[in-house]
Each structure stands twice: as structure tokens, then as C-alpha cells.
Amino acid sequence: MRPREDAMMTSIVQRIARQALVTFRSLPGLGAQAAKCFAENHDKLHGLMSEVRAADLKLAPPAAPPPRGAPPVTYMHICETEHFSMGVFLLKSGACIPLHDHPGMHGLLRVMYGKVRISCYDRLESSSPPPGGALRRCLPRSRGEYTQDSEPCLLAPERDNLHQIDAVDGPAAFVDILAPPYDPDDGRDCHYYRVLPEAELGDPQSREVWLMEISxxxxxxxxxxPYPGPEVRL
Structure with missing residues (x-):
């Protein structure tokens, strides 16, 4: 089989997973060449994520409301290696994934159906946090609504790393890639936060806010x- 024919027969989900492995197997090092290689591979991954559609994963909006007591969010596992994880989050109408962080991680999020609102923050360094618990000084970075027609939402260790995701006007689903995966034993645990609006810093025009870590x-x-789409092999 010729390479072009093989590529045409390989599912888009498989190609995304393979590109994610290539991209995140060697995260950018100290040199300019390593950073350039990572950026090129990340652009390829971004392009593939922009192509995937709900039908490629055999996903469709629910035909009926979920039963009483169903979780607000469910997760479909697609694949995971030591370098990245890939899965699908399904949000009920009105559901929210609370403000949380991704310590030292990269991420790509691509909506499959419905609409989500994503509010992102950047962590800032602080030498003298106010009293009252585990606080983080942050800068609101972006806030936008995403649909199946939107480009993927990106996060990096130093940019848009904390975010909240809300389903808007009905149920929603999105593909999620995180690299490396969460691993509490390696310092990558998920922490939740709430914004303290009364703790604005500096003058009234300052956009900086304090986030308090919560349970x-x-x-x-x-x-x-269960994930209903094409099998992924790595």
C-alpha cells in the first residue's frame, strides 16, 4: 500500500494521536532548534485538531435529557501515554468544569458539538500574598465562546493555564489533549480555585485578581x- 493510500485510510483520530506523540515526546529544550522543532510539530497538531469533527469520533448531541442524578460531566478515554492524554468531555446543559489549573502542561481543546465558554487566567509571581489561604495572583487572559466551527483553544504552562469551561445554551462536547498527563506523583495534580473579586490589586484599573485554592x-x-470512535494504536 502506498503512503498516500495508507494516510487516507487512517482515521483522523489516529493521526491526531500520532502527531501528539511526536509533538510532546520531546518538549522544547533550551536550544533554539528544539524550540523551532516543537513549534512546527505543534502547528501540525493544531491543524489536525482543526479538522476533526463529531462524526469522526461517532459523537452526536444527546437525543434526550440525561436521567436524574447523572453527573454534570462525563469523560470518554481515547488513549494515554507518558507524554500525553487524549479524551472527550461531555457536558450537560448548564454544566461547568470549575476553574482549575494544569501544572507545567500544554493543552488543546476542540469543540465537537454545542457551545462552551472558556475563561482563562495566567498565573503571576507574587512575593507577598495576602493572608487567608492558598492564594495565587493571576491575570485574566481571555474569555470566549467556542463551537464546532472554532479553532482549537490552546493552553501552555505559562499562558491560559488556568481555565473554567461552561456549557452554553445546551449540552456540549470537546476533545481534550493534555501533555504531559495529570500525575500527582510527578507534581501535576489538578487544583480548583475561585476568584476573589474583593482582592483586586493596585489601582482600580488593574486587571490582576487573586484566586483562592479550594476543594x-x-x-x-x-x-x-465508553468511547465509541475509531481505535487508536500507538
Whole structure:
């Protein structure tokens, strides 16, 4: 089989996973060449993520409301290696994935159906946090609504790393890639936060805010569902 024919027969999900492995197997090092190589591979991954559609993963909006007591969010596992994880999050109408972080991680999020609002923050260094608990000085970075026609939402270790995701006007689903995956034993645990509007810093024109680390909100929990799409092999 010729390479072009093989590429045409390979699912877009498989090609995304392979590109994610190439991209994140060697995260950017100290040299300019390593950074250039990472950027080129990341651009290829971004392009593939921009192509994937709900039908490629055999996803469709739910035909009926979820049963009473169903989790607000469910997760479909696609694949995971030591370098990245890939899966699908399904949000009920009105559901919210609370403000949380991704320590030292890159990410790409691509909506498959519905609409989500994503509010992102950048962590800032602080030498003298105010009293009252685990606080982080942050800068609101971006806030936007994403649909299946939108480009992927990107996050990096130093940019848009903390975010909240809200389903808007109905249920929604998105493909999610995180690199490296969460791993509490390696310092990559998920932490939740709430914004302290009364803790604005500096003059009234300052956009900086304080976020307080909190326990996982009781209104949020995540169930699981089987992934119905093409198998991924790495």
C-alpha cells in the first residue's frame, strides 16, 4: 500500500494521536532548534485538531435529557501515554468544569458539538500574598465562546493555564489533549480555585485578581462513558 493510500485510510483520530506523540515526546529544550522543532510539530497538531469533527469520533448531541442524578460531566478515554492524554468531555446543559489549573502542561481543546465558554487566567509571581489561604495572583487572559466551527483553544504552562469551561445554551462536547498527563506523583495534580473579586490589586484599573485554592466543588463531579470512535494504536 502506498503512503498516500495508507494516510487516507487512517482515521483522523489516529493521526491526531500520532502527531501528539511526536509533538510532546520531546518538549522544547533550551536550544533554539528544539524550540523551532516543537513549534512546527505543534502547528501540525493544531491543524489536525482543526479538522476533526463529531462524526469522526461517532459523537452526536444527546437525543434526550440525561436521567436524574447523572453527573454534570462525563469523560470518554481515547488513549494515554507518558507524554500525553487524549479524551472527550461531555457536558450537560448548564454544566461547568470549575476553574482549575494544569501544572507545567500544554493543552488543546476542540469543540465537537454545542457551545462552551472558556475563561482563562495566567498565573503571576507574587512575593507577598495576602493572608487567608492558598492564594495565587493571576491575570485574566481571555474569555470566549467556542463551537464546532472554532479553532482549537490552546493552553501552555505559562499562558491560559488556568481555565473554567461552561456549557452554553445546551449540552456540549470537546476533545481534550493534555501533555504531559495529570500525575500527582510527578507534581501535576489538578487544583480548583475561585476568584476573589474583593482582592483586586493596585489601582482600580488593574486587571490582576487573586484566586483562592479550594476543594473540588460539591456541584462538580465527572463520570465515565465508553468511547465509541475509531481505535487508536500507538
Amino acid at each position: 473540588q466543588p460539591v456541584s462538580f463531579w465527572c463520570g465515565t462513558e
